[in-house]
Amino acid sequence: MKNMFINGEWTEASSGKTRNIINPFNQEVIATVAEGDKEDAKLAISAARKAFDHGEWSQTPATERGKKVLHIAQLIERDKEELAELESLDTGKTITESRADMDDIAGVFRYFAGLADKDGGEMIESPIPDSQSKVVREPVGVCGQITPWNYPLLQAAWKIAPALATGNTIVMKPSEITPLTTIKVTELMEEVGFPKGVVNLVLGEGTTVGNELAESHDVDLISFTGGIETGKKIMQTASGNVKKIALELGGKNPNIVFADADFETAVDQALNAIFFHAGQVCSAGARLLVEDSIHDEFVEALVERTKRIKLGNGFDEETQSGPLISAEHRAKVEKYVEIGKEEGATVLVGGSRPEDPELQNGFFYLPTIMTDCRSDMRIVQEEVFGPVLTVERFKDEDEAVHLANDTIYGLAGAVFTTDIDKAERVSAQLRMGTVWINDFHPYFAQAPWGGYKQSGIGRELGKAGLEEYTETKHIYRNLKPEPLNWFK
Numbered sequence: 001m002k003n004m005f006i007n008g009e010w011t012e013a014s015s016g017k018t019r020n021i022i023n024p025f026n027q028e029v030i031a032t033v034a035e036g037d038k039e040d041a042k043l044a045i046s047a048a049r050k051a052f053d054h055g056e057w058s059q060t061p062a063t064e065r066g067k068k069v070l071h072i073a074q075l076i077e078r079d080k081e082e083l084a085e086l087e088s089l090d091t092g093k094t095i096t097e098s099r100a101d102m103d104d105i106a107g108v109f110r111y112f113a114g115l116a117d118k119d120g121g122e123m124i125e126s127p128i129p130d131s132q133s134k135v136v137r138e139p140v141g142v143c144g145q146i147t148p149w150n151y152p153l154l155q156a157a158w159k160i161a162p163a164l165a166t167g168n169t170i171v172m173k174p175s176e177i178t179p180l181t182t183i184k185v186t187e188l189m190e191e192v193g194f195p196k197g198v199v200n201l202v203l204g205e206g207t208t209v210g211n212e213l214a215e216s217h218d219v220d221l222i223s224f225t226g227g228i229e230t231g232k233k234i235m236q237t238a239s240g241n242v243k244k245i246a247l248e249l250g251g252k253n254p255n256i257v258f259a260d261a262d263f264e265t266a267v268d269q270a271l272n273a274i275f276f277h278a279g280q281v282c283s284a285g286a287r288l289l290v291e292d293s294i295h296d297e298f299v300e301a302l303v304e305r306t307k308r309i310k311l312g313n314g315f316d317e318e319t320q321s322g323p324l325i326s327a328e329h330r331a332k333v334e335k336y337v338e339i340g341k342e343e344g345a346t347v348l349v350g351g352s353r354p355e356d357p358e359l360q361n362g363f364f365y366l367p368t369i370m371t372d373c374r375s376d377m378r379i380v381q382e383e384v385f386g387p388v389l390t391v392e393r394f395k396d397e398d399e400a401v402h403l404a405n406d407t408i409y410g411l412a413g414a415v416f417t418t419d420i421d422k423a424e425r426v427s428a429q430l431r432m433g434t435v436w437i438n439d440f441h442p443y444f445a446q447a448p449w450g451g452y453k454q455s456g457i458g459r460e461l462g463k464a465g466l467e468e469y470t471e472t473k474h475i476y477r478n479l480k481p482e483p484l485n486w487f488k
Ligand SMILES: NC(=O)c1ccc[n+]([C@@H]2O[C@H](COP(=O)([O-])OP(=O)(O)OC[C@H]3O[C@@H](n4cnc5c(N)ncnc54)[C@H](O)[C@@H]3O)[C@@H](O)[C@H]2O)c1
Pocket: 146, 147, 148, 149, 150, 151, 155, 173, 174, 175, 176, 204, 205, 206, 207, 209, 210, 211, 214, 225, 226, 227, 228, 230, 231, 233, 234, 248, 249, 250, 251, 281, 282, 283, 383, 385, 411, 451, 455, 456
């Protein structure tokens, strides 16, 4: 039984409720955890509020805060294998992916640990004689952090590390279906040792625990990663006390392949772009845009390789792709494929569950490619968040850019070409937070991550990811105070 962490204590849910966590590969119960609700969220928020207002952590020298954040990185590296196994059990992703996630996560804690004491404020030029002006950054306060199921610990790390490095107190709420690695990292943070109430973990549903974090006037910042509809609700709920908000939402990301691209590389990367983690990636390259002249040959090569993708248990080293996260999520993917067919798209490969008897207990869906797609179709516009690739054609650079930008989202996109001038021209016109040239998917702690348009508000990672967790203060000092005599 795994509990919540509130005010430095591991506690059961106040209602006494629990939840079984299941492995999406075979539906076996892998853990039982406390199922918190609004009451537990209130307790955690109150603990975080007291800890912040007391000031012990926010006034700890930044270098010392950085050392503690670095210590978390070291413990993650020490327990990497255990964490990776928990992540694969909980999400179904392959153990190779989970190990890579753990390396990234440790890197994120190291990066923000290093940044913790690098900003000592800035003196600015004052236009007023005999005065001095400086600008400093201070912690925001109590931060609610709500995370999704697809990269459970990685998305939490992007929030925990900068928040703690800058002296905030936190209340984490992982997805109710994938809490295991966030619980484990909370144990590691307990081992590192933070003042009581600085780190809190509440388990439970979004509509109860998450909603309380968004609504509470004792929370100063809400950082959310998840779906667009939830993001909109949180934005409204958070307006009650005009708290700061950071939203990392979905995407419907274009992958543009020009005829002059290196063919083999572009085919290989188009597969990675969509089928990595069964397409359950916010930045998945779900919309392939291919130049007319190579369309048929390109699609044929993709289909050939897609048929060979090995689905299976994430712990089997041969497995290239695991299951989807849940029965509900698979039903959503299936519904979208049906919608796509009704809209006139053609399924060239996949489009159903696998028949392999060994996969029948898992939430598997075959990697799917749909052609004859047009920009006005729902299957092209809406986030499916599964292994479903739509293919559109374009005839020239202008049309490629137009189609790529024809979306409410603006998270990420890629362009494949050997003409580097063209790559730069196209990248400059894409309305997205990340553009990859001749690659797909790289993200790392040093580079900011976030979306244009309805893909979100704010940035995680990079210096911008640290600044999200600070308020900016201007301190002006009169060096020669004397009466002004305006109101004699
Ligand atoms: N932009 C990014 O970096 C990024 C990264 C990962 C995932 N995502 C997005 O996340 C989505 C998939 O994740 P999901 O299905 O877990 O998303 P989701 O929106 O259903 O849930 C995300 C989190 O929000 C909580 N939640 C749900 N309703 C809530 C409410 N009313 N108030 C407060 N919290 C609430 C959930 O419990 C969960 O912890 C996809 O759309 C994906 O694109 C984006």
